[in-house]
Amino acid sequence: MSMMKFQTVERDSFFSRLDFRPKLFMVAVVTIVAFVWESPMLQIGLAGTITVACLLVGVKWSYIRTILLIMIPFYALLLLTHAFFNRDQVMALRGIESVNQLSRVFTFPENWPFIGGSFATWEGLNYGFNVIFKTLTLTLIIPLAVFTTEVDNMIVGMVRAKIPYKIAFIFSSTLRFFPLLIEEFSMIIEAQRLRGLAMEKMRPIKRVRVYAKVAVPLILGALVKSQQLEVVLQSKAFSGSPDRTYLHESILRPSDYALIIFFVLFFIAAFYLLIAFGIGTFGGPI
Numbered sequence: 001m002s003m004m005k006f007q008t009v010e011r012d013s014f015f016s017r018l019d020f021r022p023k024l025f026m027v028a029v030v031t032i033v034a035f036v037w038e039s040p041m042l043q044i045g046l047a048g049t050i051t052v053a054c055l056l057v058g059v060k061w062s063y064i065r066t067i068l069l070i071m072i073p074f075y076a077l078l079l080l081t082h083a084f085f086n087r088d089q090v091m092a093l094r095g096i097e098s099v100n101q102l103s104r105v106f107t108f109p110e111n112w113p114f115i116g117g118s119f120a121t122w123e124g125l126n127y128g129f130n131v132i133f134k135t136l137t138l139t140l141i142i143p144l145a146v147f148t149t150e151v152d153n154m155i156v157g158m159v160r161a162k163i164p165y166k167i168a169f170i171f172s173s174t175l176r177f178f179p180l181l182i183e184e185f186s187m188i189i190e191a192q193r194l195r196g197l198a199m200e201k202m203r204p205i206k207r208v209r210v211y212a213k214v215a216v217p218l219i220l221g222a223l224v225k226s227q228q229l230e231v232v233l234q235s236k237a238f239s240g241s242p243d244r245t246y247l248h249e250s251i252l253r254p255s256d257y258a259l260i261i262f263f264v265l266f267f268i269a270a271f272y273l274l275i276a277f278g279i280g281t282f283g284g285p286i
Contacts, residue, residue, distance in 0.1 A: 009058035016148040020157025022259040023145035029263040038282035043133035082128030083120035090123040093282040156250040
């Protein structure tokens, strides 16, 4: 079985040729803006833009779809929680003093036990959408930067960005461990199939039990590999010093500066509109 690559982008693009430092700056700016904005409409626009950008640079739709499918139960819980229970926060954000001023979307009949009289508010539902698309933005901005950069280039870029080399090394080692774990997981499942285990014919609950049993040898294998890595690093007198030679160079080109300037302007504009006109606040103009 061939070694799987963590990088999922298979085609070369303008974004994959950029240095990792402007991508790190992009991640930082988008993360800060996503946290500051409380407007559902702006959060939808930001999440949609990041999703389109991921598709344009070559991040597979199957990956994005998997993320969405995994997060659907969590998103549904968020909507229900905010719609029925998040009243004090939305009242404070909207400047509302009474619960009766909130717009009701749905109310349970009074004669129902335990939940009778409970109601969902439109303001809470809107804030739930704000949180959902905020988390979606934060989830997709990472692969937009990581999946379009080789691991070796990430290390050099992080060191050039004055990030301690030990942190950069730990980050890169973690990324390299994922393909190994995925490959080992596939080998364990394949070995079980050769012994007559028909995963496709199992019910979902039984399949989950099988996956849970696979986790034990998978974790033990990961521990063995981590111990081997520790021995190798000690034998090579690894010190974590950034004063060393690198196979790859990290050079900022005009396109890299253009991306940095764009996100500097985006950051300034987002905060100026937020402070001056309330654009981005919950219940604001947009």
